[in-house]
Amino acid sequence: MASKSRYVWVEHELKDSSESKIPFVNAGLHYGFSVFEGIRCYATDTGAAIFRLEEHVDRLLDSAHIVGFRDLSFTRAELLEAIHKTVAANGFSACYIRPLIYLDGAMNLVVDSGKPRLMIAVWEWTSFLGAEARERGIRANISSYTRLHPNIMMTKAKVSGNYVGSILAKTESQRLGFDEAIMLDPQGYVAECSGENIFLVRDNVIYTVPKASILEGITRDSLITLARDLGYTVLEEPISRDQLYIADEVFVCGTAAEVIALREIDFRMIGDGKTGPVARLLQESFEQVTSGRHPRSAEWLSLVPAFDTAVAKA
Numbered sequence: 001m002a003s004k005s006r007y008v009w010v011e012h013e014l015k016d017s018s019e020s021k022i023p024f025v026n027a028g029l030h031y032g033f034s035v036f037e038g039i040r041c042y043a044t045d046t047g048a049a050i051f052r053l054e055e056h057v058d059r060l061l062d063s064a065h066i067v068g069f070r071d072l073s074f075t076r077a078e079l080l081e082a083i084h085k086t087v088a089a090n091g092f093s094a095c096y097i098r099p100l101i102y103l104d105g106a107m108n109l110v111v112d113s114g115k116p117r118l119m120i121a122v123w124e125w126t127s128f129l130g131a132e133a134r135e136r137g138i139r140a141n142i143s144s145y146t147r148l149h150p151n152i153m154m155t156k157a158k159v160s161g162n163y164v165g166s167i168l169a170k171t172e173s174q175r176l177g178f179d180e181a182i183m184l185d186p187q188g189y190v191a192e193c194s195g196e197n198i199f200l201v202r203d204n205v206i207y208t209v210p211k212a213s214i215l216e217g218i219t220r221d222s223l224i225t226l227a228r229d230l231g232y233t234v235l236e237e238p239i240s241r242d243q244l245y246i247a248d249e250v251f252v253c254g255t256a257a258e259v260i261a262l263r264e265i266d267f268r269m270i271g272d273g274k275t276g277p278v279a280r281l282l283q284e285s286f287e288q289v290t291s292g293r294h295p296r297s298a299e300w301l302s303l304v305p306a307f308d309t310a311v312a313k314a
Contacts, residue, residue, distance in 0.1 A: 007089040009082050009099075009120035011073070014089055020119065027114055028102025032161025035063035038255040039097035040125070041087055041304065044292030048093050049301035051255075051290055053080065055218050057099075063157035064101050069116045072101070079118070086120045087304050096125040096256070100160075129179065129260055134283065137251075137263030137275045138179035140193070142241050143169040147183040147191035147213055155213055166194040180252070182244070182265065185213040190239040196252035196260075199223070200244055201278045206234045207243075219253045219286075222300070226285045229296075232278070241266075249276035259283045 008020035028034035037060045041050045057079055064072060074082070083097060099120045106114025129138060145165050148155055153162055169181035173194075182198065185191040191213050192198055197220040199208045206227050208220070224234050244250055248271045250262040259282050261275040275283070288294035292301060 009086045026104045027106040034102035034160040036100040042290040043093040048304040053302040066157040095122045137261035139264040140180040141178045143181040145169040149186045170194040196254035200247035201249035251279040
């Protein structure tokens, strides 16, 4: 991460970042009761463009609905506009966007006794796993932490509290010398990584896990579409950990990570021990999309309108 934002969206207006304070007593902070999105804005020849903005906003609103937020003080259209204004006001040509709806108050553990509040921050983003990871791939292990059971916590909502498990899993992996953690579901099948969805390739067929126990990533959906556009068969079915070991390729994807290969899992080399041809092709296709040079760019990129700060804050 590089430059921080000068302006942050708080409720219904832009404020200087120094003013973006929240009260100490709120269920979002104390209990992790908030929902959020991670969105990327990319530099293109025609200006800053946000990748699949509407799909991310819809998932944020779905998350709010799933956890039981009622009476949001903004509409979908207002949320889209607020994101555009926050990016424009900060002047970033490329950045990471984090809208968050947290539950203010509600220390009695009842949603309806608190109030949902909106904040949006943006910051410049470099590389989540490092430039070398894109070329060589990364090392992962099967985590000792299990992905949440769908009846313990809502897996279709991007809830802040869900990520405690992800933090524990990734921290464990890095302390053991790996780069990333692979979490299994409660039945013992592969679920996802700490913040990425996972795919494997075997005999030129791409496999990924079913949707039931994972967060359905928007990057995941994009890669499935791009892979099918390229003529690959993509199957969603349960995957065991040993299927990962004998795969020709394994790769992961997410808003932050984009597309990264796994060259080793549990001390076992995957394929040739480097980024494979399928992952490489999808990396290139995804980069073409996000830079505005792909046939799908027009439908997946949302250009940021040009606001000056004075107008954006009005």
